[in-house]
Amino acid sequence: MKVFIYYGGLNGFRDIISDDNYMHIIDLVIQDDEKRRNIKVDIEGREIEQIEETLHYETVVAFSDDYASLTESFIESFSNFAFRYNIDNLYLHNPPDSITKRMKQYIKNDCYIQEQKYNILGIEELKAIKAGFPNKIIGQIIAQRQILSTLYNVAKGRFDKPCVMLFYGNTGVGKTETAKYIADVLGQPLFRKQFSMLHSNEFGSYIFGGKHSQNSLAKELVERESNVVLFDEFDKPNPVFYSAFYQLFDEGVLVDKNYTVKMKNSIIICTSNFMSEKEIKEKLGEPIFFRFDAVIRFDSLSKDSVEEIMHVEYQKQYNALEDDEKQIIDNSDIMNKLFSLTNSLKNARQIKRIIKEALSAVIINNFL
Incomplete structure (x- = not known):
């Protein structure tokens, strides 16, 4: 078995998986659980020993969110579970430290750990x-x-x-x-x-x-x-x-x-x-x-800064309108009314909200 452990985002993890036709770890756990529940007993209630075939999988994949679905005891005995199967390649995405520690201990030379390479400021x-x-x-x-x-x-x-x-x-x-x-x-x-x-x-x-x-x-x-x-x-x-x-x-x-x-x-x-x-x-x-x-x-916004932000935000929201909506706005006096509020506006979130509400009100009043 080769084990590939990747720490980082989902996109990078998907890039290292060599086989698209893989067995999802959750599906394998469900299958394993069903198999162990199917216990046969004799007439006296004794378990009948069954010879189990070791199933083979080329690729098994565990995603970062999968571990939350597993019990604490399963996490601790994860390596025992993995070795019950004949797995060629096991891909683990952001496993808890306990899993990584045990896989490194048991696999050694065939356990490969990779960390995401992030863009660095230059x-x-x-x-x-x-x-x-x-x-x-x-x-x-x-x-x-x-x-x-x-x-x-x-x-x-x-x-x-x-x-x-x-x-x-x-x-x-x-x-x-x-x-x-x-x-x-x-x-x-x-x-x-x-x-x-x-x-x-x-x-x-x-x-x-x-x-x-x-x-x-x-x-x-x-x-x-x-x-x-x-x-x-x-x-x-x-x-x-x-x-x-x-x-x-x-x-x-x-x-x-x-x-x-x-x-x-x-x-x-x-x-x-x-x-x-x-x-x-x-x-x-x-x-x-x-x-x-x-x-x-970060200083409080000056009047000039408020006006500049209003111009930028107004144009941004205006450009997002459909042509008939723009015509309604053009025929109104809403822009002048908005810019008369400059002295009462203090931050960018407030400006964005006021402009959005004003444009919507003009358009709705026209339609209704």
């Missing part, structure tokens, strides 16, 4: 980020300069750990959009986790790992397709959990009960709605504060 990518920054993220010139300065050392290969930045400031001023933009330039989908969605009791098992069937941050990071990671609303968890990030921010390693993830060359961006560095230190604590490679303030 000087050319940094130049592309700089060139597009003013048009993509409006009104954050100082923040853009600080980000470029921090990423320059990443592009030059001077980091032997993840580059970890904390963006802070009001909501809707470009923090999350900046993370998306950096990922876009690197040609990867942003890995985003919104910490406000997790309550304290959920956050503990999510960070430190629980049962292998439960989701965890380490498992999700192992499965990621991108080397740009966003921890949105990093200020929301209870501060007692921040110790879990020390090794990740220092060395690029996160270990929980089931998974180990390595992120040495990644860019980790944390966002918060804090308004000062003093507040950050008080709420998050100095141990985590001083592990950030850059703490960058």
Whole structure:
């Protein structure tokens, strides 16, 4: 048996599977379970010994989500299960550490481990980020300069750990959009986790790992397709959990009960709605504060920035309309009314919502 273990996203795993006509591990488990339930006994109730044929499979595949369907005892005895069959090639996608350890122990020379190769920021990518920054993220010139300065050392290969930045400031001023933009330039989908969605009791098992069937941050990071990671609303968890990030921010390693993830060359961006560095230190604590490679303030939007964002967003939403809808908008005075609200609008999310509601209202009123 040859065992191929792949840590990374689903697309990369599918690329290494050599045979499209494979046996899915879940189907094999179901088949195995049915066979073991079919026990024959004699008239006195004794089990009749049956000679079982060792079934042969050229390729068996286990995907990352499959392990959650298996019991804890099955995970622990996974290697015993695999050796009950004559399998030529066994492909395992992001298996828990316990499975990898045992397969390496028993297979040795025929156990191959591969990790996904992520796009890494270089000087050319940094130049592309700089060139597009003013048009993509409006009104954050100082923040853009600080980000470029921090990423320059990443592009030059001077980091032997993840580059970890904390963006802070009001909501809707470009923090999350900046993370998306950096990922876009690197040609990867942003890995985003919104910490406000997790309550304290959920956050503990999510960070430190629980049962292998439960989701965890380490498992999700192992499965990621991108080397740009966003921890949105990093200020929301209870501060007692921040110790879990020390090794990740220092060395690029996160270990929980089931998974180990390595992120040495990644860019980790944390966002918060804090308004000062003093507040950050008080709420998050100095141990985590001083592990950030850059703490960058995003300013509140000026009137000029609000107007520029309104122009961009209005044109974007207008262009998405059908021709008859555009005609309705052209015959209305809605654009002037919208731009008269400039002084009352504070962030990009609010602007997007107001424009969408206004255009829809004009169109609906015309039709009805």
